[in-house]
Amino acid sequence: MSKIKKFFSRKKEEAAFKLKIGGGMGQGRALNAAAPPPNTSSSKSGSTYVPPKRQELTSEARAAAAAALARFEKKESKDFNTSLAAIKAQAKRELEAEQKLRAEDQSLSSGASGTATTKTRNLACEGVFFRCPLIGEEILPRKEWKAKIKEFLYQQLEFERALTACLIICNCNTREKADDCIQTLSKYLENIHNHPDEEKYYKIRMSNKIFREKVRYVEGALDFLMAAGFREIEIDGEPFLLWSKENVENNYDLPTLLDALKNSETIELELDRNIRVLMPSQARSAELPDDFYRISPEEIKREHQLRTEAIESAQILRTKAMREREEQRNLRLYRFALIRVKFPNGIYIQGTFNVYEKIRDVYEFVQSCLIDENLEFNLVVTNGIKFTEEDMEKTLYDLRLIPNIVLLFTIPGATISGADDINFLKEEMLMLVQKI
Numbered sequence: 001m002s003k004i005k006k007f008f009s010r011k012k013e014e015a016a017f018k019l020k021i022g023g024g025m026g027q028g029r030a031l032n033a034a035a036p037p038p039n040t041s042s043s044k045s046g047s048t049y050v051p052p053k054r055q056e057l058t059s060e061a062r063a064a065a066a067a068a069l070a071r072f073e074k075k076e077s078k079d080f081n082t083s084l085a086a087i088k089a090q091a092k093r094e095l096e097a098e099q100k101l102r103a104e105d106q107s108l109s110s111g112a113s114g115t116a117t118t119k120t121r122n123l124a125c126e127g128v129f130f131r132c133p134l135i136g137e138e139i140l141p142r143k144e145w146k147a148k149i150k151e152f153l154y155q156q157l158e159f160e161r162a163l164t165a166c167l168i169i170c171n172c173n174t175r176e177k178a179d180d181c182i183q184t185l186s187k188y189l190e191n192i193h194n195h196p197d198e199e200k201y202y203k204i205r206m207s208n209k210i211f212r213e214k215v216r217y218v219e220g221a222l223d224f225l226m227a228a229g230f231r232e233i234e235i236d237g238e239p240f241l242l243w244s245k246e247n248v249e250n251n252y253d254l255p256t257l258l259d260a261l262k263n264s265e266t267i268e269l270e271l272d273r274n275i276r277v278l279m280p281s282q283a284r285s286a287e288l289p290d291d292f293y294r295i296s297p298e299e300i301k302r303e304h305q306l307r308t309e310a311i312e313s314a315q316i317l318r319t320k321a322m323r324e325r326e327e328q329r330n331l332r333l334y335r336f337a338l339i340r341v342k343f344p345n346g347i348y349i350q351g352t353f354n355v356y357e358k359i360r361d362v363y364e365f366v367q368s369c370l371i372d373e374n375l376e377f378n379l380v381v382t383n384g385i386k387f388t389e390e391d392m393e394k395t396l397y398d399l400r401l402i403p404n405i406v407l408l409f410t411i412p413g414a415t416i417s418g419a420d421d422i423n424f425l426k427e428e429m430l431m432l433v434q435k436i
Helices: 003-021 059-074 078-108 142-156 161-171 175-194 209-216 221-227 254-263 297-314 320-331 359-369
Strands: 129-132 136-141 203-205 230-235 238-243 276-278 336-342 348-354 378-381 404-410
Touching: 003 161, 003 254, 129 142, 136 142, 142 161, 161 175, 161 221, 161 254, 175 209, 175 221, 175 254, 209 221, 221 230, 221 254, 336 359, 348 359, 359 378
Parallel strands: 336 404
Antiparallel strands: 129 136, 203 238, 230 238, 276 348, 336 348, 378 404
């Protein structure tokens, strides 16, 4: 089965599943009936994140793990231990240097010189990156994926013209243009299907205003019509599209083509976490690249300038409601959030999240980086606020954790002095420490 057919097959299965689970909300009970017993499988209350219990390993998995462990133990571990010690020592030196620098900055703040220095952008990350499982395993920016998706779809036209044309309409045009085109094409096919004896519906005048505005110059539209059975002819010197059942691709029927057209969607991109492991000196930069914003860089500058001018000209005390509205405006500028988690030994891990992902996703991201994935831990905002079990289903936007935030990794009951020399990250994570 081709990738295009698999895509549509998966979408149909998802739609059937949603329809199935949407048919009811579980078994009901009378209002005067006894309450059901409490669910004992729910997680513990409190702010500590308890990782989900893992299933027991099968005997085959245990044997494979034992063999891998035996191979690992035969290897010399000296290089890694030395590397880890170097990382710890470097982190400690940088923490001390950071404290010294902070003290110097405070002492110089009162007598800062007025000389202006040009500063290049020191970005916290290179940008926002995505994956596309339908096409490949590359990790690319959205703009590059859009070009790659378009190239991929046009390559597939030769093998699956009808279904691929539906995806081209959705993925290679603006949303408004695609919607208008799909609505018009659907009307053409519905007229033929509902009125098979009326030959006037078999012809489309290509000079027709609606056809020219909503179909002719939309990418994928003419390919879909050709796959649906239309062919270009001339009648009295004027170009027409004429439908014939014999010309329909792969013996598809019109209802099937209509269903594919109306249910086609944009090919989804999966946000890549773009994991980075940082030393304290590397974590000072918090400036975000333009990809994190909903608007263009020029609009961002204009927005900041207008806001500054408004505040300077008004010179009035703002009410709580005014401050909240200002905060909401600021938050709506961002599509993504940069989350950094600082460990007791001074090392940070960094990941990119959608602003509408939940804080639970951040916990799971951190959990996946730990040596002991069953370790219970807390993530604490630098002002001391902890997350409760209710917060786990709230989004980063709801919790005001955007556009960037540093969370402190803590272990319940452990002291800072007892944990500052412990490495919690997997070996492969430490290999991501960037050179200074």
